[in-house]
Amino acid sequence: MxxxxxxxxxxxxxxxxxxxxxxxxxxxxxxxxxxxxxxxxxxxxxxxxxxxxxxxxxxxxxxxxxxxxxxxxxxRSGAEAERGESAAAAPSQPGPGITWQGAASELGDVGPRLATMDALISDWASVNSNTPPPALSLWVTEEDVIVAEGMLGMFRQLDHTHGARQHWRQVSSYIDTELEGLLRRPAVNEQVARQRAQLTVGFCELAGYQAVDIGNPDRALEYYQRALALTTTTGDQAYGAYLVAANLGHLALHRGNPETALRWASSARAAAGTTASPATRAAITAVVARANARMLRESEATQLILEAEKLLEAASVEDEPTWIRYFTHAYLADEAAHCLHDLGRAPDARIQLADALGGVGKDKVRRRAIDAALLAATWLRSGDVDQACAVARDAVAYTARTGSGRCVERVAGILADLQTHADYVAVRELREFARAVLPDADRLAVMLAGGS
Incomplete structure (x- = not known):
């Protein structure tokens, strides 16, 4: 056999x-x-x-x-190194200075995969950015890469508009079939091989982000590990720093671990230095600010957001890498609004959210849903139930157009918080609307509110 x-x-x-x-x-x-x-x-x-x-x-x-x-x-062959097959494997033991017990204790219920990322990020951060990347195996044509880049752009747009639930299987399947086919075929020169590796990083980043969106953080970490290993292979220190801060740092925040997010994002910020593009540095700095705000360090968070604003002012879209061009002043306003909300400054958060919602395209439905949910939360924190319900209705409507699990969670949280005003007419009408168009959020809200 x-x-x-x-x-x-x-x-x-x-x-x-x-x-x-x-x-x-x-x-x-x-x-x-x-x-x-x-x-x-x-x-x-x-x-x-x-x-x-x-x-x-x-x-x-x-x-x-x-x-x-x-x-x-x-x-391993050079081709296998390019695919990140050896570097992306999760280490069987933590790196020096890290114990399983200490990591698990610090990270709570996040799981062993998230704990092992400390060792991976430590290894990545120690790589000398001036060290020439290893030679890549030579396979494929530039036209093949351009076609695959077009597919990546399409998948990203579908993700922005519809969330991950409808299309994550298609992205995963494309990676496992078409992209793997590109990785196994001969290329014409080293430049094409490098472009193909960078393309793979982009696909793995998107797949990881989608895994977070559908509620599968362990799968997200698998994709992020592979992407991070490939940035070391290609010598792209800036993209690696972005992955550590914006993707892994945000994931740690999402799982309730601001201390871990702060450590990872700070490591990325130091590794990026001044060589990364202004928008890349701004996005990384904003994550460091988010972690500080979650830990109620207002002075540090404020200073970092101001620094990110100055960096973004210096950015020129045409000079930025394609993967960071999305990070505009509207996205920075969203990060600032989250900081201010965590710090208990609801009115200031609303000012930033006005800029965030006004500056993001109408096709970015998931982003609009998240910002609308946060805006509703600020109104509820200020005691204005009517405004909270009105904006929450927008959040429900946006979320119903996506397949985003994160948006469902955000809306469910607002609905659960409003349950203390369950007899109020506006709240009853909002719950009826959610029950009709977004039953997943309504059911989750019932669970969060203790079954009421």
């Missing part, structure tokens, strides 16, 4: 069809088929999950996939 045949046997023994295992692994069925017929192999970051699904040890799985249990220790 071939080693690929053994993988199929393990799947059947675990009681899965190819379609069922694909669903359990969050990949397309064709990916499972390619694993079993030897045309592709699982990434290292997929192996622990696959072993768990197939109810075998990781050594047994490696034997089935590679033909011997020590195959993952063999030297």
């Amino acid at each position: 071939t080693r690929w045949g053994r993988l199929a046997v393990l799947r059947r023994a675990a009681g899965y069809t190819q379609e069922q295992l694909a669903t359990a692994m969050d990949v397309d069925r064709t990916t499972i088929h390619r694993w079993e017929n030897g045309k592709a192999t699982p990434h290292p970051w997929q192996m622990p999950k696959l072993a768990k699904r197939l109810k075998v040890s990781q050594d047994e799985l490696r034997s089935a996939v590679f033909g011997n249990p020590d195959a993952d220790c063999a030297p």
